[in-house]
Amino acid sequence: MAMEHRSSTFEFVTAEKVLSVLSYKLLIDAVERGLGLFSKSKSSSGQDANRSSVDQPVRTTVAVPNKGFLGCMPVYIEADELLVTKLVTFFPKNENVPTHNAVVAVFHANTGVPRAFLDGDTITTRRTAAASVVATKHLANGKPTVLAILGSGTQAASHYEAFCETFSSLKQVRVWNHKPERAKEFANKDERRHNCVACESVEDAVRGADVIVTVTSSSSPVLMAQWVKPGAHINGVGACRPEWAEIDPNLMRSAVVYVDSREGALQESGDVLLSKAEVYAEIGEVVNGTKTAHTDKTTVFKSLGMAVEDAVAAKIVLDELGL
Numbered sequence: 069m070a071m072e073h074r075s076s077t078f079e080f081v082t083a084e085k086v087l088s089v090l091s092y093k094l095l096i097d098a099v100e101r102g103l104g105l106f107s108k109s110k111s112s113s114g115q116d117a118n119r120s121s122v123d124q125p126v127r128t129t130v131a132v133p134n135k136g137f138l139g140c141m142p143v144y145i146e147a148d149e150l151l152v153t154k155l156v157t158f159f160p161k162n163e164n165v166p167t168h169n170a171v172v173a174v175f176h177a178n179t180g181v182p183r184a185f186l187d188g189d190t191i192t193t194r195r196t197a198a199a200s201v202v203a204t205k206h207l208a209n210g211k212p213t214v215l216a217i218l219g220s221g222t223q224a225a226s227h228y229e230a231f232c233e234t235f236s237s238l239k240q241v242r243v244w245n246h247k248p249e250r251a252k253e254f255a256n257k258d259e260r261r262h263n264c265v266a267c268e269s270v271e272d273a274v275r276g277a278d279v280i281v282t283v284t285s286s287s288s289p290v291l292m293a294q295w296v297k298p299g300a301h302i303n304g305v306g307a308c309r310p311e312w313a314e315i316d317p318n319l320m321r322s323a324v325v326y327v328d329s330r331e332g333a334l335q336e337s338g339d340v341l342l343s344k345a346e347v348y349a350e351i352g353e354v355v356n357g358t359k360t361a362h363t364d365k366t367t368v369f370k371s372l373g374m375a376v377e378d379a380v381a382a383k384i385v386l387d388e389l390g391l
């Protein structure tokens with residue numbers, strides 16, 4: 069029997085609409101829960117009544133030689149009936165357009181019918197900062213007063229906002245960029261950045277800092293072990309390919325290393341693979357209370373980005389917009 073063609077009924081949610089509803093307040097809680105669900109899904113035995121099922125394969129990528137790559141990031145979250153995939157490109161040499169571009173597709177989980185298409189840029193930008201906030205809440209040694217941000221692009225801005233909104237204890241945010249004038253532009257952008265100072269060197273930026281965020285497109289280490297205060301917490305956000313690194317391998321080996329996905333880190337993270345550092349835990353295991361937060365030690369959260377974070381962000385947007 070021939071099937072009739074149905075007309076497409078899914079919504080397209082613009083960047084402006086996503087931005088209008090995707091607050092850090094909602095997102096940080098949702099990402100924390102998502103990270104927990106992801107780690108619980110793999111670690112429990114099936115006997116556990118609280119076991120949740122999250123099916124999230126490691127991102128697949130196709131390269132455009134000398135330019136960039138396209139990453140495909142699907143996930144199914146049984147508890148939320150969310151069937152979602154993000155498609156994201158990273159073209160680090162882009163000059164007048166963003167280096168990352170993304171769309172998020174949401175399907176009805178019971179039929180597989182498309183439900184909505186969302187602009188993925190704000191979702192990527194904000195959920196990544198939210199994941200770093202979650203890791204910092206669990207792993208920082210006390211209330212942070214000094215934050216150092218290495219890099220001054222899109223993620224630097226979202227991390228600045230999310231951290232200032234979450235950690236009222238912050239007194240100073242130091243920013244460094246490999247092109248110093250861009251760090252100055254970042255620090256002087258507007259009145260709200262009154263607590264932000266531009267630093268000439270990475271060493272100046274990170275000396276004595278309680279929390280460090282690395283958000284560069286560098287493929288070789290920018291953050292050296294000898295500059296980091298013992299007990300500091302580092303969110304390593306860049307370097308998402310197996311041959312790229314942002315963090316001194318000595319620092320990776322001497323710190324307690326947490327990741328978003330163990331499987332992902334062992335396939336995608338040059339910081340982990342090239343240093344041969346031991347991965348102690350997924351941050352979701354800390355959220356679930358099944359692994360210890362070693363707050364008294366120097367800790368690294370190696371973030372690669374996960375579809376589960378995109379999916380919970382998309383859910384907030386659809387719920388808030390009543391779609």
Ligand SMILES: NC(=O)C1=CN([C@@H]2O[C@H](COP(=O)(O)OP(=O)(O)OC[C@H]3O[C@@H](n4cnc5c(N)ncnc54)[C@H](OP(=O)(O)O)[C@@H]3O)[C@@H](O)[C@H]2O)C=CC1
Nearest residue numbers: 167219220221222223246283284285286306307371372373
């Ligand atoms: N873990 C996750 O979930 C996610 C990770 N990311 C990663 O975070 C990083 C930052 O992303 P985003 O802010 O969107 O990108 P942007 O392109 O907006 O910013 C990149 C920053 O890195 C700087 N930079 C470029 N080349 C170098 C270099 N060789 N050495 C040091 N700094 C350099 C740029 O400086 P300038 O512009 O002055 O050249 C800029 O400050 C990227 O590595 C990206 O892939 C992004 C999204 C999600």
Ligand SMILES: O=C([O-])C1=[NH+]CCC1
Nearest residue numbers: 156192308372373374
């Ligand atoms: O998770 C994500 O979207 C990305 N991680 C690195 C580049 C984009």
